Amino acid sequence: MIPISKPFLGKEEKRAVLKVLDSGFLAQGPKVEEFEKRFAKYIGAKYAIATSSGTTALHIALLAHGIKKGDEVITSPFTFIASVNAILYCGAKPVFVDIGEDFNINPDLIEKKITKKTKAILPVHLFGYPADMAKIMKIAKKYNLVVVEDACQAHGASIQGRKVGSFGTGSFSFYPTKNMTTGEGGMITTNDKRIVEKAMLLRNHGMKIKYRHEILGFNFRMTDIVAAIGLEQLKKLEKFNKKRISNANYFNKNIKTKGINLPRIKKGYRHVFHQYTIRITDQCPVSREKIIKKLKENGISSAIYYPVPIYRQKFYMNLGYKDYLPMTEILSKEVLSLPVHPALTKKDLKKIVSVLNNL
Numbered sequence: 001m002i003p004i005s006k007p008f009l010g011k012e013e014k015r016a017v018l019k020v021l022d023s024g025f026l027a028q029g030p031k032v033e034e035f036e037k038r039f040a041k042y043i044g045a046k047y048a049i050a051t052s053s054g055t056t057a058l059h060i061a062l063l064a065h066g067i068k069k070g071d072e073v074i075t076s077p078f079t080f081i082a083s084v085n086a087i088l089y090c091g092a093k094p095v096f097v098d099i100g101e102d103f104n105i106n107p108d109l110i111e112k113k114i115t116k117k118t119k120a121i122l123p124v125h126l127f128g129y130p131a132d133m134a135k136i137m138k139i140a141k142k143y144n145l146v147v148v149e150d151a152c153q154a155h156g157a158s159i160q161g162r163k164v165g166s167f168g169t170g171s172f173s174f175y176p177t178k179n180m181t182t183g184e185g186g187m188i189t190t191n192d193k194r195i196v197e198k199a200m201l202l203r204n205h206g207m208k209i210k211y212r213h214e215i216l217g218f219n220f221r222m223t224d225i226v227a228a229i230g231l232e233q234l235k236k237l238e239k240f241n242k243k244r245i246s247n248a249n250y251f252n253k254n255i256k257t258k259g260i261n262l263p264r265i266k267k268g269y270r271h272v273f274h275q276y277t278i279r280i281t282d283q284c285p286v287s288r289e290k291i292i293k294k295l296k297e298n299g300i301s302s303a304i305y306y307p308v309p310i311y312r313q314k315f316y317m318n319l320g321y322k323d324y325l326p327m328t329e330i331l332s333k334e335v336l337s338l339p340v341h342p343a344l345t346k347k348d349l350k351k352i353v354s355v356l357n358n359l
C-alpha cells in the first residue's frame, strides 16, 4: 500500500539522538536553543521559541499576544481542529470566515466579520499553500489586529521569497505527517522580543528565575532529544520540499480526468505541498467515494482533509455555532488528498496517475 504520508528519517537522526542520551541533557537544553536559532534563520524571523507541539505553539502565541476571554479571533473553518481549539483555550471566540478556491481564508470576506471585540486574525496556510498575506496584513494594520499564522503545514512555503511564519507570529508543527518531523514538537517564530519573553514564561511555568513564578504558565517545553531530531530534519527540509513540489508538478502535468480540478499556484507563491489536494467536482463522471475505493483497490491510500467544517463539529455546535459558509461546504464535499510525500518512487507516481486517468 502506498501510504498517504510517511516520515523520512535516516541514520543522522538516530546518531543525533544517541549523542543527546549520552550528554545527560534529557529535557530542554542546548540542543533546543540551537534548533530555535537555526529554525528562526531558516524562516527569516529574528526569534524562534520551541514548544511541545504545534497546538501548544498556537496556544502560547495567542496568549503571548494577550488574547483572552471576551476577544474575537477571525479564522478559517476549513482546517485541522487544533487551529481553532487554540482560540478556545484562551477563552476567546473563534469567528469563521469562508475560504476561497485555494482552500485558505478568503481575505475579501474578513472585514465584514470585524467587530469591536476582534483582536486577531489567525490564517492557516493549508496544505502548504500560503494564505494571501499581503491582503491579511493590510487589514490587520488598518484595524490594529494581531496576526498569528498557523504554518503547521507550511514549513518553507513563501510569497515573493518571504517565508510564511515571518509575516505575523508564526506557529509550526513537527508531527510525523508534516514536511519535517520530530515526532511531537512545535515552534513559534516572531520578530518581537516582548513576544519571545512572554512565550518563554508561558512555556515554562511562568518562570524566568528558578522557583519564582511570575504568571500562570504551563509545561510546554521541547526536549533536547526532540530538538536533535529537528536539527537533522531541518537540514533535509529543502530536499524534502523540492521532492514534494516535483511530485506535485508531475501530477499537475499528467492527471487529465474531466471534472477533477488540480491545485493552482499564484505567481510568486511557493506551495510546499504538505498535501496534494484535488477537487472531484460534479463534472467528474465518477464520485469521490468510488475514486477512493478504486485507489485503494490499486494499493493507493488517499484521505479527505477535512470532511467536516469546524463549525459543524459536535462541541462547536454545542457552543452555538450555526455558520453555513458556502465555499467551505462545497470544498469539504469535493476534496481528496493523494500521496505526495518525498518517499514516493517514480513507479508510485505513474501508478497514481494511471488509476486516476482510467476511472
Ligand SMILES: *Cc1c(COP(=O)(O)O)cnc(C)c1O
Binding pocket: 053, 054, 055, 056, 079, 080, 082, 083, 124, 150, 152, 153, 172, 173, 174, 175, 184, 185, 186
Ligand atoms: C498539525 C496541525 C496542527 C497541530 O499540530 P500538532 O503538532 O499536531 O499539535 C495545527 N494546525 C494545523 C493546520 C495542523 O495541520
